[in-house]
Amino acid sequence: xxxxxxxxxxxxxxxxxxxxxxxxxxxxxxxxxxxxxxxxxxxxxxxxxxxxxxxxxxxxxxxxxxxxxxxxxxxxxxxxxxxxxxxxxxxxxxxxxxxxxxxxxxxxxxxxxxxxxxxxxxxxxxxxxxxxxxxxxxxxxxxxxxxxxxxxxxxxxxxxxxxxxxxxxxxxxxxxxxxxxxxxxxxxxxxxxxxxxxxxxxxxxxxxxxxxxxxxxxxxxxxxxxxxxxxxxxxxxxxxxxxxxxxxxxxxxxxxxxxxxxxxxxxxxxxxxxxxxxxxxxxxxxxxxxxxxxxxxxxxxxxxxxxxxxxxxxxxxxxxxxxxxxxxxxxxxxxxxxxxxxxxxxxxxxxxxxxxxxxxxxxxxxxxxxxxxxxxxxxxxxxxxxxxxxxxxxxxxxxx
Amino acid sequence: xxxxxxxxxxxxxxxxxxxxxxxxxxxxxxxxxxxxxxxxxxxxxxxxxxxxxxxxxxxxxxxxxxxxxxxxxxxxxxxxxxxxxxxxxxxxxxxxxxxxxxxxxxxxxxxxxxxxxxxxxxxxxxxxxxxxxxxxxxxxxxxxxxxxxxxxxxxxxxxxxxxxxxxxxxxxxxxxxxxxxxxxxxxxxxxxxxxxxxxxxxxxxxxxxxxxxxxxxxxxxxxxxxxxxxxxxxxxxxxxxxxxxxxxxxxxxxxxxxxxx
Numbered sequence: 001x002x003x004x005x006x007x008x009x010x011x012x013x014x015x016x017x018x019x020x021x022x023x024x025x026x027x028x029x030x031x032x033x034x035x036x037x038x039x040x041x042x043x044x045x046x047x048x049x050x051x052x053x054x055x056x057x058x059x060x061x062x063x064x065x066x067x068x069x070x071x072x073x074x075x076x077x078x079x080x081x082x083x084x085x086x087x088x089x090x091x092x093x094x095x096x097x098x099x100x101x102x103x104x105x106x107x108x109x110x111x112x113x114x115x116x117x118x119x120x121x122x123x124x125x126x127x128x129x130x131x132x133x134x135x136x137x138x139x140x141x142x143x144x145x146x147x148x149x150x151x152x153x154x155x156x157x158x159x160x161x162x163x164x165x166x167x168x169x170x171x172x173x174x175x176x177x178x179x180x181x182x183x184x185x186x187x188x189x190x191x192x193x194x195x196x197x198x199x200x201x202x203x204x205x206x207x208x209x210x211x212x213x214x215x216x217x218x219x220x221x222x223x224x225x226x227x228x229x230x231x232x233x234x235x236x237x238x239x240x241x242x243x244x245x246x247x248x249x250x251x252x253x254x255x256x257x258x259x260x261x262x263x264x265x266x267x268x269x270x271x272x273x274x275x276x277x278x279x280x281x282x283x284x285x286x287x288x289x290x291x292x293x294x295x296x297x298x299x300x301x302x303x304x305x306x307x308x309x310x311x312x313x314x315x316x317x318x319x320x321x322x323x324x325x326x327x328x329x330x331x332x333x334x335x336x337x338x339x340x341x342x343x344x345x346x347x348x349x350x351x352x353x354x355x356x357x358x359x360x361x362x363x364x365x366x367x368x369x370x371x372x373x374x375x376x377x378x379x380x381x382x383x384x385x386x387x388x389x390x391x392x393x394x395x396x397x398x399x400x
Numbered sequence: 401x402x403x404x405x406x407x408x409x410x411x412x413x414x415x416x417x418x419x420x421x422x423x424x425x426x427x428x429x430x431x432x433x434x435x436x437x438x439x440x441x442x443x444x445x446x447x448x449x450x451x452x453x454x455x456x457x458x459x460x461x462x463x464x465x466x467x468x469x470x471x472x473x474x475x476x477x478x479x480x481x482x483x484x485x486x487x488x489x490x491x492x493x494x495x496x497x498x499x500x501x502x503x504x505x506x507x508x509x510x511x512x513x514x515x516x517x518x519x520x521x522x523x524x525x526x527x528x529x530x531x532x533x534x535x536x537x538x539x540x541x542x543x544x545x546x547x548x549x550x551x552x553x554x555x556x557x558x559x560x561x562x563x564x565x566x567x568x569x570x571x572x573x574x575x576x577x578x579x580x581x582x583x584x585x586x587x588x589x590x591x592x593x594x595x596x597x598x599x600x601x602x603x604x605x606x607x608x609x610x611x612x613x614x615x616x617x618x619x620x621x622x623x624x625x626x627x628x629x630x631x632x633x634x635x636x637x638x639x640x641x642x643x644x645x646x647x648x649x650x651x652x653x654x655x656x657x658x659x660x661x
Binding site (some may be wrong): 161 | 405446450453486487488493496497498501505506507508509511512513514515516517518519521522523525526528529530531533534535536537538539540543546547549550552553554556557573575577578579605606614637650652653
């Protein structure tokens with residue numbers, strides 16, 4: 001199969017709503033991280049919160065899906081003309097030929113966390129207006145997006161922690177290649193909740209200041225929230241030039257539930273598989289958007305893996321100092337950043353590096369670099385040792 | 401168009417159905433089916449620390465998965481895997497939500513890493529030492545069919561062997577009232593490309609109603625656990641001959657499966 005086209009995309013994170021705001025603030029080396037004031041959370045950390053979610057109501061016919069996660073999904077769908085592009089694709093291919101493949105780690109679990117504060121004093125029951133299927137369930141965001149866009153093709157939700165929405169691209173590729181769909185809405189949505197904030201706190205992995213990937217003194221992650229969506233379509237003659245999903249690579253560490261393989265073996269395997277599927281050599285990649293969580297262990301393992309594959313030549317950066325770690329949405333948010341880097345011709349800077357770590361060897365970009373980029377890789381690695389690397393090509397590149 | 405694969409091995413862990421042998425007998429002769437609480441397999445392949453830490457879903461999934469691998473004659477680490485489940489670990493989720501609603505919100509690190517939907521996949525990769533690609537997907541009541549479709553697209557793309565492992569177990573109250581489930585149930589299918597040996601599956605997405613099982617107790621189980629939506633397919637595989645079943649898929653859709661020698 002010729003690599004599929006990405007004919008429309010959008011991203012919303014703490015950096016802002018939509019592609020233009022995101023590209024501008026990335027290139028200006030601005031961060032969306034701020035001291036955590038989320039809900040009733042009493043942790044000393046910074047978060048990447050998206051403003052305006054609570055003020056964004058869902059369409060009246062879809063109110064049963066109302067929760068923070070689906071509100072952010074709806075906000076993102078209504079940005080950059082994305083929903084309109086999907087409507088046109090649905091008309092072109094047929095609604096039953098357009099799939100929905102999304103990733104999330106916690107979906108709308110915040111609704112359940114809040115409902116548990118309001119259990120019946122005698123029976124322990126959850127409030128009568130609590131809706132599990134449309135808020136808490138892993139698939140709630142996919143069901144919402146599919147209904148919101150009027151699509152009727154195959155659908156599922158990936159939930160492999162922080163690689164979730166990267167793996168959604170692989171499903172879309174397989175669905176189109178195997179013929180069960182001609183196009184797909186791919187994406188990721190994750191929103192702030194107490195489970196992840198207190199959970200990462202329990203592991204000692206939350207930083208008390210804006211996170212510093214690749215800094216010698218990095219001390220943990222900052223959680224962010226975000227949503228990004230992509231319209232992935234079967235390549236056809238006569239279509240306008242569009243960026244492409246050139247390849248994906250997946251692997252498992254088979255090592256530990258919450259620590260990466262110290263030598264980055266799984267990460268290396270995922271990157272090499274992505275290159276192989278794209279039919280590319282390491283020298284063909286012009287930018288790597290790192291997973292770069294800013295935990296000591298992740299960045300050390302990923303550095304070993306990236307150096308093993310690419311040496312120290314390819315410009316790399318983690319953009320989590322700008323967006324925070326958007327967990328299940330990170331694969332999608334950072335795929336959008338990689339596509340913006342290709343479209344606008346810039347290497348986004350890695351923020352927060354005061355003292356470069358002498359133990360780390362990739363060519364880590366701390367300032368915006370303007371240059372022509374033809375192909376970019378995006379890395380996403382999750383708990384449970386789940387790894388996924390994606391390769392994207394600029395619209396100007398010849399089809400592969 | 402139809403997606404094809406050969407079934408090289410099956411594993412089951414369900415109520416009164418401790419393995420594929422017993423499930424096959426019950427599906428061939430439903431009068432023999434005696435529903436009893438699901439026996440949760442011990443994950444022998446896990447290191448002791450992980451064995452202590454993992455929850456019911458992990459044990460069900462690993463039990464069915466290792467059984468299917470054994471029956472296929474292929475090593476467990478050879479399989480790319482698709483884990484399919486409506487929900488994560490219900491007991492673990494309940495405990496976290498209770499803690500977060502209390503005065504002291506400190507949750508345990510083990511509870512947190514067990515809360516991810518891909519916990520069974522992570523434990524599987526540790527137990528089998530498999531570094532092959534692994535999906536962890538959910539699609540509410542369509543989770544089994546969506547997982548099967550994902551596994552079949554992997555086969556169509558040239559990956560082999562591929563293991564589908566679908567599993568679910570009930571939440572405790574109060575979540576059980578919001579998402580009722582009757583039993584723990586897991587099923588695993590070891591899948592190979594159509595040029596291999598074994599019963600052949602052909603799958604297409606169709607606008608039709610799911611196949612209903614004639615036996616009341618088996619039908620109650622099919623409707624009682626999302627992973628048990630597989631029973632209509634398992635009934636065909638148990639008989640080992642040609643037939644068709646429609647598996648519950650997304651609202652208004654079914655995954656129509658044709659089984660042939």
